[in-house]
Amino acid sequence: MIDEFDDALALANDPRLAPPRPAPRAEADPAWEAARATAHRAVAPLPPRRLPLDLALGHTLAAPLTALTDLPAFDTSAMDGWAVAGPGPWTLTCATGALAGAPAAGALTDGEAVPIATGARIPDGATAVLRAEHGSARAGRLTGATPQPGADVRARGQECRTGAELLPARTPLTPAALGLAAAAGYDQLAVRPRPRAEVLVLGDELLFRGLPHDGRIRDALGPMTGPWLTALGAQVLVTRRLGDDADALREALATSRADLIVTTGSTAKGPMDHLRGVLAALGAELLISGVAVRPGHPMLLAELPGGVPLVGLPGNPLAAVSGLLTLAEPLLRALADRPPVPERAAALTGPVTGHPRDTRLVPVETPDPGGARPLSYAGPAMLRGIAAASALAVIPPGGAEARQRVRLLDLPHP
Numbered sequence: 001m002i003d004e005f006d007d008a009l010a011l012a013n014d015p016r017l018a019p020p021r022p023a024p025r026a027e028a029d030p031a032w033e034a035a036r037a038t039a040h041r042a043v044a045p046l047p048p049r050r051l052p053l054d055l056a057l058g059h060t061l062a063a064p065l066t067a068l069t070d071l072p073a074f075d076t077s078a079m080d081g082w083a084v085a086g087p088g089p090w091t092l093t094c095a096t097g098a099l100a101g102a103p104a105a106g107a108l109t110d111g112e113a114v115p116i117a118t119g120a121r122i123p124d125g126a127t128a129v130l131r132a133e134h135g136s137a138r139a140g141r142l143t144g145a146t147p148q149p150g151a152d153v154r155a156r157g158q159e160c161r162t163g164a165e166l167l168p169a170r171t172p173l174t175p176a177a178l179g180l181a182a183a184a185g186y187d188q189l190a191v192r193p194r195p196r197a198e199v200l201v202l203g204d205e206l207l208f209r210g211l212p213h214d215g216r217i218r219d220a221l222g223p224m225t226g227p228w229l230t231a232l233g234a235q236v237l238v239t240r241r242l243g244d245d246a247d248a249l250r251e252a253l254a255t256s257r258a259d260l261i262v263t264t265g266s267t268a269k270g271p272m273d274h275l276r277g278v279l280a281a282l283g284a285e286l287l288i289s290g291v292a293v294r295p296g297h298p299m300l301l302a303e304l305p306g307g308v309p310l311v312g313l314p315g316n317p318l319a320a321v322s323g324l325l326t327l328a329e330p331l332l333r334a335l336a337d338r339p340p341v342p343e344r345a346a347a348l349t350g351p352v353t354g355h356p357r358d359t360r361l362v363p364v365e366t367p368d369p370g371g372a373r374p375l376s377y378a379g380p381a382m383l384r385g386i387a388a389a390s391a392l393a394v395i396p397p398g399g400a401e402a403r404q405r406v407r408l409l410d411l412p413h414p
């Protein structure tokens with residue numbers, strides 16, 4: 001079996017199959033789509049690893065999942081009853097019969113039958129299964145209407161033959177995918193691991209319990225950034241609160257073991273906004289410094305000297321969500337080598353004012369699949385709108401009319 005895994009790893013490592021990695025270099029205030037594309041190109045997929053099935057949940061298949069066996073692996077009974085050979089009535093050749101997980105009962109010849117359990121191997125010579133409720137056994141004889149040949153028999157290979165592709169590479173490993181892999185004979189899988197993310201919450205004004213007081217407010221980004229990164233496919237190592245301490249930030253960036261660092265706040269140029277200065281001092285390269293999107297236009301993407309990407313989410317809460325879906329989502333997808341999420345659109349229930357030049361992301365609820373209702377309380381510093389929303393509607397520069405179809409970015413659900 002190791003060979004298959006090595007093949008899978010070799011396939012996943014084949015440079016001909018690896019996405020090209022053009023040199024991403026700084027772009028000032030790119031349009032929203034261009035910023036997403038830059039973020040997607042900024043990183044290469046993480047190297048594949050082999051993981052036991054019970055640790056593979058949430059990672060991404062690094063190579064196609066091909067069946068290591070026929071499924072079913074042998075002809076099995078679909079029902080409890082009797083395996084019968086030829087037309088009835090039948091003589092029962094054995095009282096205990098064929099049980100699931102046991103070797104097949106002895107071969108039958110026409111006129112013979114044997115009790116059989118759902119999932120048990122069909123004995124050689126059997127032509128069908130007679131369901132328990134359709135037959136009657138007395139004194140070694142079985143009577144009942146003769147079932148059609150093949151009735152209630154699951155033929156070997158009905159679901160797949162050995163070598164068939166069951167799932168393509170880049171599929172997220174859901175519980176059902178793990179079940180399929182186990183049924184198909186796998187003990188381990190070659191996966192692209194979930195990217196490890198670290199969240200650094202910046203700001204001296206933040207409180208982590210109790211009510212706002214003395215100009216200080218509760219941290220609203222710590223509680224939502226980690227869970228949303230998890231829902232976007234990351235493994236969040238830690239959420240750290242660093243205040244506005246430039247030294248602590250420098251130390252955290254220099255020593256991080258994450259594949260992606262996400263900071264909150266400090267993207268602008270206020271007196272306590274140290275992020276850009278620390279990035280410059282560390283020799284990081286700014287790949288994106290502001291995006292033509294509202295809210296969230298000060299968001300940034302940098303590459304730290306070791307190659308680790310850093311997404312700077314603006315401090316205003318809705319602006320931070322905008323940064324997550326604009327920059328962190330495509331980065332995480334690229335690191336895990338996941339395919340793009342299928343695009344979804346819906347018709348607005350009312351007009352939405354646009355920004356003259358920038359894209360707007362507006363919280364909407366989608367009570368019916370084709371419609372998107374813009375929500376109130378959707379200012380950059382507000383949370384009521386986004387907390388009630390199921391998606392962000394992408395409003396092109398200049399705005400959108402009622403009933404106009406616009407693209408939706410679904411909010412990820414943990």
Ligand SMILES: Nc1nc2c(c(=O)[nH]1)N[C@H]1C(S)=C(S)[C@@H](COP(=O)(O)OP(=O)(O)OC[C@H]3O[C@@H](n4cnc5c(N)ncnc54)[C@H](O)[C@@H]3O)O[C@H]1N2
Nearest residue numbers: 203218219220221222265266267268270273314315316319
């Ligand atoms: N002169 C300018 N000032 C600002 C501009 C600008 O273009 N020119 N842009 C504004 C926009 S838009 C945004 S968004 C913010 C971005 O600011 P920062 O990323 O530097 O964030 P802070 O200054 O630290 O905070 C902004 C705002 O958000 C609150 N905040 C921060 N962290 C949290 C948190 N974890 N939980 C809840 N609220 C948080 C913070 O208290 C501030 O109210 O800059 C504008 N300024």
Ligand code: MOO
Nearest residue numbers: 295296316319380
């Ligand atoms: O764009 Mo700020 O990012 O409006 O909140």
